[in-house]
Amino acid sequence: MISLEALAEKAIRLEPLARDEACAVLGTPDDDILDVVAAAFRVRRHFFGRRVKLNYLVNLKSGLCPEDCTYCSQRLGSKADVLKYTWLSTEEAVSSAAAGIAGGARRVCLVASGRGPTDRDVDRVARSISAIKADHPGVEVCACLGLLSDGQADRLCHAGADAYNHNLNTSEATYADICSTHTFDDRVETVGMAKKAGLSPCSGLIAGMGESDEDLVDVAFALRELAPDSIPVNFLIPFEGTPLGEEWNLTPQRCLRILAMVRFVCPAAEIRIGGGREIHLRSMQSLALHVANSIFLGDYLTSEGQPGQDDLQLIRDAGFTVEGPASDDPDDTHHEGHHDLVRLRRRGAGTGEAANT
Template identity: 35%
Template sequence: MTNSNRDFILNMMSTVLEGHKIKFDDALKLIRSDDVNTLAACAKELTQRFVGNHIDVETLINAKSGTCPEDCSFCAQSSFNSTIIEKYPLLPPEKILEQAENALKNGANSFCIVCAYRAPPEKDFRQICETIKLIRKNLDIEVNASLGFMTMQRAKELKSLGVKRYNHNLETAKSYFDKICNTHSYQDRIDTAKIIKNAGLELCCGGIIGMGESVEQRVELGMALASLNPDEVPINVLIGREGTPLHGQNFITKKEILQTVATFRFLMPKTILKIAGGREVHLKGDDKKILQAGANGIITGGYLTTQGNKPIDDFKMLEEIGARQK
């Protein structure tokens, strides 16, 4: 570790604080830096300066599980993969409302309805809209959605119903995408992300690291996300589920996770960076380090087909680092 590394990181922080964007080569140098203490400290400073000391806490519901027609190699819900998961059609509105009530009681400030579709059939979309109305009428909780590909008409309808944010991830770098999915294109994902923004919804758009991509491709993903100006970026870490092509793979270390999250903060200083799926497996209690190295959001209570931390434990962690819930 040399002073030149430290000086470079400090110079990049000043560049971002002055309102300038950093270039690909500079981001690559950041993510490769062994001075992780300075990198983390500067990412934390950027977080404090641009978005404050608040942590966005979200709870998900897997409102329709399995049988997705897309072939994403990481996904336990893909019909192409032979994972053993519970599969069920769209849950009734009352059941989803019950889960939203639990999320609110457990302290979450946002609740995301997630469904395994390429795009919802019209009947299901109408039921989802009724569910959103029911939650908005009865609960004071932010409602978000992740339903697959969107049309402008549907996106505007969700906006009119009070949905705040819509999730549609890029998943990985464009140059690595064909190693992960072949039933739709990278451009399909970009197009839906742009529809979401143009419809007036907030955009939640992130990806998965640790799928065998190179460090350069992690930066490529970060640059692509930054170009979309997302309001939130969930950073997932691969859990190679049995029955998927990536079963048993572990391509990333704790250090690399920190370097990636911190570098993404330099690329997207005003965005909610949410450390999401896989944190409980890969970080093993070191979540606090990531939340002090650029991340300012978590998902609590579990994910789509995997268990997560108990909300009481996550809120205890936030209290320990002096963070406040957004």
């Protein structure tokens, strides 16, 4: 038996958890889930108070990816019914980002399908970053474009990007089971390039792909070694027409234990609940906010989230406040224009790697 209170104290002191302690969190029974959440909340509250950071996805380029990641609706050979289109214009990207910012988003995530950007692609994204920052100087911009080549991270940083996202997704030992067109080390290298260029590193995982507890702990420990500032925890959305389309093996309690384990392993990192929270956490989403301090607002890349106003209501009902650049008032969650997020359904308006890319 583990002492959850002792783990919380250890995490608050930034003492590294041992592997057996992390595995023990995942092995706690469902009857103890409220104890797990309460202990993780102590850590979350110590580092982040009761603030919730809102993030918003802009899907710059959708579908037709040459990579074969088994979880992804945009993969090579995918038969999933998703939007497919080439790059949004700078004006379209800025307009989509503005809708999320009006709803309270503090960070805009610009995402494009594909193995990685060409130099021309980087120039295109750089223009969108510069335009968004010019219109909304207090908003963070994160790029998620796949594997980077030499110098590309520096150019994104020069354009005004604050962060770069590239998820590890699963353990090194099982990575080849979910992808054959690139490697775990390729992903680690890209995160390293982003850090070296001065971009805030963002890297996380996808749970629910048939992995073991040991795999989840392995990827959490690999993330701890990389030391990303933010860690998206995604829950597999089993898209029909993909190899993992029948992989429904998560429960709300399992999702909460995974979030808590990551919080204990990486206590001071922003833990973001990514794709799949609505379908896997369901009525327990508010409990997850006691562990994680960040969510995506509205939709993901190729899947629907819940309406933006429902996300804001969820935060208020759970007793949390929205963190954002628009106001110094911690209770200011009513940003003008948030009703535009009731249901955004236009080309490129965020439908995620936040939802299995």
